[in-house]
Amino acid sequence: MANQEKTAFNSQTDLTGRVAVVTGGARGIGLVICSHLADAGARIVIADYDQAAGKQAVQALNKTDASFVCCNVADELQVQKMVAETLEAENRIDILVNNAGIYPQKPLLEMTGNDFRHVVEVNLVGTFLCSRYVAASMVENRCGGTIINMASIEAERSSSEGMSAYGASKAGVVMLTRSLAGELGKYGIRVNAVSPGGIITQEMASKVNQADNQNRRIQYSRLKEFLKRVPLGRMGEADDVARAVLFLASDMSSYINGETIKVDGGYMVS
Numbered sequence: 001m002a003n004q005e006k007t008a009f010n011s012q013t014d015l016t017g018r019v020a021v022v023t024g025g026a027r028g029i030g031l032v033i034c035s036h037l038a039d040a041g042a043r044i045v046i047a048d049y050d051q052a053a054g055k056q057a058v059q060a061l062n063k064t065d066a067s068f069v070c071c072n073v074a075d076e077l078q079v080q081k082m083v084a085e086t087l088e089a090e091n092r093i094d095i096l097v098n099n100a101g102i103y104p105q106k107p108l109l110e111m112t113g114n115d116f117r118h119v120v121e122v123n124l125v126g127t128f129l130c131s132r133y134v135a136a137s138m139v140e141n142r143c144g145g146t147i148i149n150m151a152s153i154e155a156e157r158s159s160s161e162g163m164s165a166y167g168a169s170k171a172g173v174v175m176l177t178r179s180l181a182g183e184l185g186k187y188g189i190r191v192n193a194v195s196p197g198g199i200i201t202q203e204m205a206s207k208v209n210q211a212d213n214q215n216r217r218i219q220y221s222r223l224k225e226f227l228k229r230v231p232l233g234r235m236g237e238a239d240d241v242a243r244a245v246l247f248l249a250s251d252m253s254s255y256i257n258g259e260t261i262k263v264d265g266g267y268m269v270s
C-alpha cells in the first residue's frame with residue numbers, strides 16, 4: 001500500500017478524542033472490543049455489572065484513558081446513572097457498544113416466564129435503555145455518534161435447543177437496530193449491529209479445558225458438528241468480532257446505517 005493511502009486508511013480508523021462506552025466490557029468479546037477501540041485511540045468506559053472483573057479489565061487494558069462504571073444494563077436507573085457519570089467525567093459519548101448479554105440454555109418445557117423475561121430484559125431491554133440514554137446525550141451534544149449492537153446468528157436461524165429466549169431477544173436487537181437507525185439518522189447517529197456465529201472466547205476455552213473428560217468429549221463432539229457447517233472451517237475469535245465493531249465505530253463505515261453484519265465464517269450461507 002502506498003504511504004499516502006496508508007495514511008488515509010489510518011485516519012479513517014483513528015478514534016483519537018472519541019469516547020466509547022462498551023457494555024459488558026469486563027471480559028470475553030467485550031474486553032477484546034475495548035482493546036481494539038483503545039488501540040485506535042478512543043477513551044474507553046467499561047459499563048458492566050461485575051465490579052471485580054471490570055476493575056481487572058481496566059488494569060488489563062493498561063491504558064490511562066480507560067475507566068469502569070458499575071451498571072446493570074437491565075436497570076433503567078443504573079443506566080441513567082452510568083450515562084450521567086460518564087458525561088460528568090468525559091463530557092461526551094461518541095460510541096456506544098451494546099455488548100452485554102447472557103445466553104443461559106434451558107429447554108422450553110423447563111423454562112418459566114421469569115427465565116424468559118430475564119434474558120429479554122438483559123439482551124433486548126438493556127440494549128434499548130443504553131441506546132435511549134446515550135442517544136439523548138449525543139443529540140444534545142450535536143456531534144452525532146455511532147451505536148453498535150451485539151446480535152447473534154441465533155436471531156435468524158431456528159434456535160438451538162434451549163436457546164429460544166436468547167434467539168427471540170437477539171431477533172429483537174436486530175429489529176431495534178433498524179428502527180433506531182431510522183429515527184436517529186437525522187441527528188448524525190448511525191446504528192448498526194454485529195451478528196456473531198460461534199465465537200470461542202478465552203474464558204470459554206479455559207472452561208472446556210477445566211471440564212472433566214466426559215464433558216470435554218461432549219463439548220468437542222458438539223464443536224465438530226458445528227464446524228461441519230462453517231465454510232471457513234474454524235470457530236470465530238473475539239478478535240474477528242472486535243474488528244467488525246471497530247469498522248462500524250469508525251469513519252470507514254460512514255454511510256452504513258441500520259445494517260447487521262454477520263461474523264460467522266459463512267455459517268448462515270451453508
Ligand SMILES: NC(=O)c1ccc[n+]([C@@H]2O[C@H](COP(=O)([O-])OP(=O)(O)OC[C@H]3O[C@@H](n4cnc5c(N)ncnc54)[C@H](O)[C@@H]3O)[C@@H](O)[C@H]2O)c1
Pocket residue numbers: 023024025026027028029030047048049050053071072073074099100101102103122126150151152153195196197198199200201203
Ligand atoms: N460467544 C459467542 O459465541 C457469541 C455468539 C453470538 C453473540 N454473542 C454475544 O456477544 C456478547 C458477548 O458475549 P461473550 O461470549 O463475550 O459473553 P461473556 O459472558 O463472556 O461476557 C458478557 C459480559 O457481559 C456482562 N453482563 C452480563 N449481564 C450484564 C448486565 N445485566 N449488565 C451489565 N453487564 C452484564 C458480564 O459481566 C460479562 O462481562 C453477548 O451479547 C452475546 O450474546 C456471543
